Amino acid sequence: MPKWTSLTLKLIAGLVALVLIVFIALAGYISYNKKEVLALVTASLNKSLNGTLTVGNMDPTLLAGFPDLSLSLKNVTLKDNKWAAHRHTLLQAQDVGVTVNALGLIKGKAVINKVVINNAAVYLYTDSLGYSNTSVFKKSKPQPGAPEADQSGLATVKRINLNKVSFTMDNIRAGKKFQFEVNKLNGALDYDGDNWDGRFDLDTRVNSMAFNTQRGSFLQGKRVAGPFDVRYDAANGVINVKPNNLKIGSDDFIIGATFNTGKEPVAFAINIKADELLWKNASALLAPNITEKLNMFNLQKPLKVQAVIAGDFGSGGDPKIDVSCQVRDNVLTSPGGQVDSCYFDGVFTNNFDKGKANGDENSAIKLFKLKGSYQQMPFTADTTMIINLIKPVAVGTFKSSFPVVSLNNSLGGDPLKFGKGAAKLNLRYNADVVDYQIHKPVLTGTIQVSGADVTYVPRNLKFTNTSFSLYFGKDNLLLRNIQLMSGRSIVRMDGRVDNFLNLYYNSPEKINLIWNIYSPEVRLGEFLGLLNARAGKRYAPRRSSKINYAAQLQEAFTKGAAEIHLKADKIYYRKFLATSGIANLYLRDNSVIIKNINLRHAGGGIKLNGKLVQNGSYNTFALNSTVSNVNISQFFYSFSNFGLESLTSKNLRGNLSSTARVTGRISNTGDLVARSVNGVVSFNIAKGALLNFEPIKKVGKFVFPLRNLDNIAFYNLGGTFDMRGNLVTIRPMQISSSVLNMDVSGVYSLTKGTNIALAVPLRNPKDDYKITDIEERKKKRMRGIVVHLRAVDDEDGGIKIKLGRDKKKDDEKGQDKEKS
Structure with missing residues (x-):
């Protein structure tokens, strides 16, 4: 090994050994002077507090923060000056790790580079008068002439880690309560003068996020996890949380926020976005008063959602909530039914009227460009709104x-x-x-x-x-x-x-x-x-x-x-034809009131008034009718001869005028119910004739065998019938014709019981029309021999003619004369 290399390594080893010796010496110094160092740290921190920070014990951890000195603080509590009145401890921690700059300790100043809090509870409390225990951090103004050291600010903390920490913010005055169980929060802070940037990694469970405790909590029971970046601008006191990906429950969100600590009370705005979120999952994140309403609806596929929650931590009432969403090709279900192929852009706000307070009463749901298919009926709605969720x-x-x-x-x-x-x-x-x-x-x-x-x-x-x-x-x-x-x-x-x-x-x-x-x-x-x-x-x-x-x-x-x-x-x-019909009908319940029906029929006119009442399988009617100058043959044909068998449209000729007040029944198929008609019918036939009328021809066989009774002409014939079911009572009626004269009265039955009295003079009246004196004509019509006949039922259901009077009726007339 070259000599210079060996020398360098020795020098480095010597320096490391020196640092270690110094570091161990410092640790030994702290251990030996534990009370003095602990007092120095707490005194440094308490200078910035309106309250009391106490530490139960302190031990150095040699290698945990090397080359800085790490201290383990046990049983740490932080209380404000009014704790005795409200009894809410701001911080209570079993274990707080503090990494202190060793050189700063030597100089007598605590520089804290890292704080680790384990198994702790943080409780921020504001009472009904607005006092908060966070005032512990608000240092009162220094006295003039005080030493510069006493005016020092809160110690700088560069890193913070929280583990198993319960965080509560309870604002009685504003009706707000936030409570989080922080499983983990790791953060690092970089300072630029009084400004700082932070990067945090969060894992917490939301027990309460109630902006209005009367409404309930947002995100209740939800786990929130993920990283976020924070910037603090000391000039305006704004904390800006940059948008970042966080998980709430199992869903991904992009969440950002701002907190303006320069205002009193602190204002906030939270921005939340989700590109794919199921309706039920979104509903579960909101306060119960909103969730209850939203759960009445559902969207089958995820939707795109963006929300802004803004307010402050001091005032009461609800924060301002604005939510927008996009729904595309979805299936909407609601109490009113299901909408398929549903599209819309939706907006929710609880500040619809800007001049009123936030809340359900001032809430609105707006749907724009709504379209879909309801029970196979496609529809569109440009703008739909639901205003005021209370009413x-x-x-x-x-x-x-x-x-x-x-x-x-x-x-x-x-x-x-x-x-x-x-x-x-x-x-x-x-x-x-x-x-x-x-x-x-x-x-x-x-x-x-x-x-x-x-x-x-x-x-x-x-x-x-x-x-x-x-x-x-x-x-x-x-x-x-x-x-x-x-x-x-x-x-x-x-x-x-x-x-x-x-x-x-x-x-x-x-x-x-x-x-x-x-x-x-x-x-x-x-x-x-x-x-x-x-x-x-x-x-x-x-x-x-x-x-x-x-x-x-x-x-x-x-x-x-x-x-x-x-x-x-x-x-x-059926056979009836009328023209130029005018009618006024009034329908109520199961009845039809007929007023002023006017028809042209068979060359004449018909007027009707009355009432029709529906009653099960048949209908009852009450009619007042006026028939004016109609062709009688066509009239009888149109009404199927009114149920008569012996007298039909083929037997009649002339012009009929009639009035009737009748009641009866008609079936649901439009047929007159047999023998149901009751009432009075009066008629007049002008220029009439009886053609091949079998009852008259039977009379002729008895009285006028040599006269032609196939065509009996009469100029004017009138009478009145009383109708009672199957019986038609013929009031005394005179028939004057070209062939014979006849007085008629009695009962005609549609079944059994016909008994009609006929008085027929034998003289031939064919030339009576030449007598111009009406009174003389009346006297002459019954002169000479008069034959009395009776029309009664025969054994075959028809009518037979018998000679003689009705003895019963003659006796009744005799009795009437005696009484008179």
């Missing part, structure tokens, strides 16, 4: 275009079932949110349906090629351009409902729909379903938190009323 109100605009058959998914095919066709919606709504459901929305906008096939299930009414437009104003519903087709019937309608939405939700029985209906051609047989009593599903009362749209719609249909004003060019019903 939520939802506002927004809803747009959608879809095949109407998709409505069957939400309505269940009852009361309306849709086939082909298209729907288009453009609605703005304002609604309360009750149990996380849109409740009683106030709507403005339009609903348009075109080319649809619709079945009204409770009445089994089917319509094709249906089109309509609904216009929602603030209070009213307008129905425009409605066209329905059922078979060969075409119906065009317009309508309105005043105060619609209020009544729909609160008093459906008060809904009154005003319809104006026009039809160029309507066939009533295609609407016989209106005669059926409502049939359909029965729904439970609306007590569930989930809205049953079908039940609401069914209830409105069932309880609501309609006022119908109808015009029709042609009206068909």
